[in-house]
Amino acid sequence: MAKNKTLVLHSRPEGMLREENFQVVEREVPAVKQGQFLVRVHFASLDPGIRNLLAESSGYWVPTSLGEPLNTNMVGEVVESQHTDYRPGDLVAGTGALQEYTVFTPGPMTWKIDSGSRLPLSNHLSILGATGLTAYFGLLDVGKPVAGETVLVSAAAGAVGSAVGQIAKIRGCRVVGIAGGEEKCRRVIEEFGFDAAIDYRNKDMAQLMTAIGEHCPNGVDIYFENVGGIQLDAALGHMNSGGRVPCCGMISQYNGEGGAAMHNLFNIVAKTLRVEGFLCHTYSEQFPEALRDLEQWVAAGQLNHREHIEEGITAAPGVFVKLFTGENQGKTLVKVLSD
Template sequence: MEKNQQILLAARPQAQVELSHFKWVEKDIEPPGESEFLVRAHYLSLDPYMRGRIDEAKSYAAKVELGAVMVGTVVGEVIVSHHEKFPVGSFVETHTGWQLYGKSNGAGVRLLPPKPVPLSAYLGAVGMPGVTAWIGLNEHGRAEPGQTVVISAASGAVGSVAGQLAKLKGCRVVGIAGGQAKCDYVVNELGFDACIDYKKNEALTLSERLAVACPKGVDVYFDNVGGPILNAVLEVMNPFSRIALCGLIAGYEDPQRLAVTNFRSFLVNRIQLRGFICSDHRPLWKPALEALAQGVASGAIRYRETVAQGLQAAPGAFIGMLRGENFGKQLVKLI
């Protein structure tokens, strides 16, 4: 009989995450109990928030204990069920972590309609990253038609959706991404108006390049990264502009990089900043997911995936994602 495979947290990183911080193990599959069901994972989602969970420091969610299965969301198929709402053969999104098989009592599990989008999209554009984009743009950024929206990590799972939603609203949308290939994708495939390669050395500073790309200034900044990029954007924010802050990937390995040196802009421009995570806004998930599913099904929202093969590839793919080596949503295919 097939065994379960898991990736455990073996040690906490001091700075950079390394493969040695993880441990692969094989063990028996735990059968589901009363009112439980067993899921065979097809795809594991790798997300920047996981970096925060393996630190010792307090964050918005409990940290992963040493020796425990890494946290994570998967999509997969119910293969054994003692739960009437989740029959065998149904597909679900569930939070069973970095393992092939996981059981659940149904709490927090989303039953996935077989159509209209591919299964993996429920971990990306029609899942948590897409909802994060939708909430940040509509609830916190409150982008209006004709306004200018800047998005960092623009080719990523969240940023790519945020930018396309802003384009659908009639905004001017400028992305920031690392490397020419990502910038080309953001403009040519996702339809952003412009994209700035922050890794490219140019005569102009990043904020000067932003000023060129945003001749009317910046009304909404959707920030996934913080740090030096945030400082550059602060120089071109308009009066009464908004910053939706949903990630600080610039500082996971070195919190000092997150220092905001242009803080005066918040007062001078009366900027509204809102840190948020999508799980704080449960009532918004339904309208957000409906809009996202429709957008993906119609082709109005496009996405790209980087897919690592097999559970043992997960730690390396995670480390690569933290370095920005992925292109679009980072997944691990488990079947």
Template sequence: MAEIKNRQWLLAARPHGLIRESDFRWNETTIAPLKDGEVLVRNLAFSFDPTQRGWMSMDTYMPAIPLGRVMLAGAVGQVVESRRPGFSKGDLVQGLFGWEDYTVTAGEGLMGLRKLPSGTEPLLALSLLGTTGLTAYFGTLTVGQPKAGDTFVVSGAAGATGSVAGMIAKIKGCRVVGIAGGREKCEWLTREAGFDAAIDYKNESVGEALKRHCPKGIDVYFDNVGGEILDLVLARLADGARVVLCGAISRYSDPSGVFGPGPKNYFNLIFHGARMEGFLVFRFARQFPEAIAELSKWHAEGKIINRIDLQHGLENAPNTLARLFTGANFGKQLLKLADPD
């Protein structure tokens, strides 16, 4: 095979505060010949997820990315060459690939190497039918257990996970209140995504607005942000409430490097016989096929809108990741590199 040039972003520094382009280093290299069991993939699109900041910083549910190694992302690509049984040139595949034009993989790591059915739309596979849609699905249905008539509150509501969580709760007959930053996002939630109410945490008092929109208390809270908003919700729990701990993005860029302090109002869990439960989406991996089928059906029926925020070009990967932590993204943050052949 002719020599293939590969452009890539390496991790140059552990982040301190907000993500900066200087946390990465641009590199140009060539692809080594494949070994048995390996596949050469041309990357088509990357997913951007707040958890990537954790991979850059510390050991989490997977080891920290070593400094000097290529930065990782959930990705969809197309097989260029295969020395792995079951994979052929032209196949669309999904896995944890590098921020680079081409990735050589033997399918190791958390996400393995999954062949996508032919005709799969890469951007859909990385959004509603990818990790974030699945997180919303299992966090809402299995952890949150919403019932018709419940008041369901979700933060990060105009983001990838939060918007889908709220729309699933609507399908289940809940009254849904979203918390998001800015007027444009809040208007989209109530006018297009079908939410009953939206709270603009950047421009109004969240405590007052929760009192107004949730007069009987909150039955399910899907928490994407942690911090002060979690505390304000805990102050308004209904009896038997379920608090779904999905993420705490308000704490991720804190220069102290710690997620705490923990919530002040946790005692309300005792007063209201409520529970608070954290989860990682990978816990439900065996049930992913059924969830993907149901999410696809809801999407086809128009009950779930899959809002995507699409950036372009490998050069823009660092700035695209940074968008998540300032709220610049509106919907699922993806970056497109190329179309499939």
């Protein structure tokens, strides 16, 4: 166990993230302290939000130092433990340094995975992990959908967005997605059951406003925000009075671009909107109940999802970049040491 492939930050990205910003190095397997346990990592998640931790200051969580590993959510098997609740052989989800053998210090995103779960382990990082939980709480707790309302979702073909749309359908809403390109728009309707999809690529603000108006003739009651920039601005222009805007992420701005001038902000006042940011981990006490619902919906065929999995930590830099070019085709994971 001496060699332990680890993904570290090699240089701070300026503008668009590049593969060269990362390096895969070999580190010692970390020592396990009291209250921690060592995990053989099977799958690691690459989340767009990690991009915000690569700057010198993030306004978010603690930024990653140069030469230090990226922190992310992972699933794997406990191989050594100094924690009374976790035993070798347990399957776990948690957060730690992205390496083959990593230490988890239990926190809000750490839990044991039922070894009887019939779903693949990778699902506990995607639809039954932070992705599904983010969609669940962002839509149901922040958005508070009511049957018959219109829900507009950005990055709708992506991991969180596709789940948001399907949960909104389960709640009886009319759902419209915004996604990049014809293929993803087709997927949003045919695979994820949205009522309509808008291809935002090659559309300016005026064209996006027109497209949303055409597809949401009764206005928008909930705009689930994953992207920011002109998509947020155009959506605000179509909100109904008393509308809600759960702010999940703003991926168009993570690479320092997309800070469009906003034209429709006054609608927040005029339409008495509630625009509210949220972070998934703050709901950790309610995770068990949410995971039960999500698992039931998956089993009933009401909640489809895709995983984009590439092999090995060495693939991680390239896969991470794909999140920002739209080349990822579902929840973006690397398979680390699973058999």
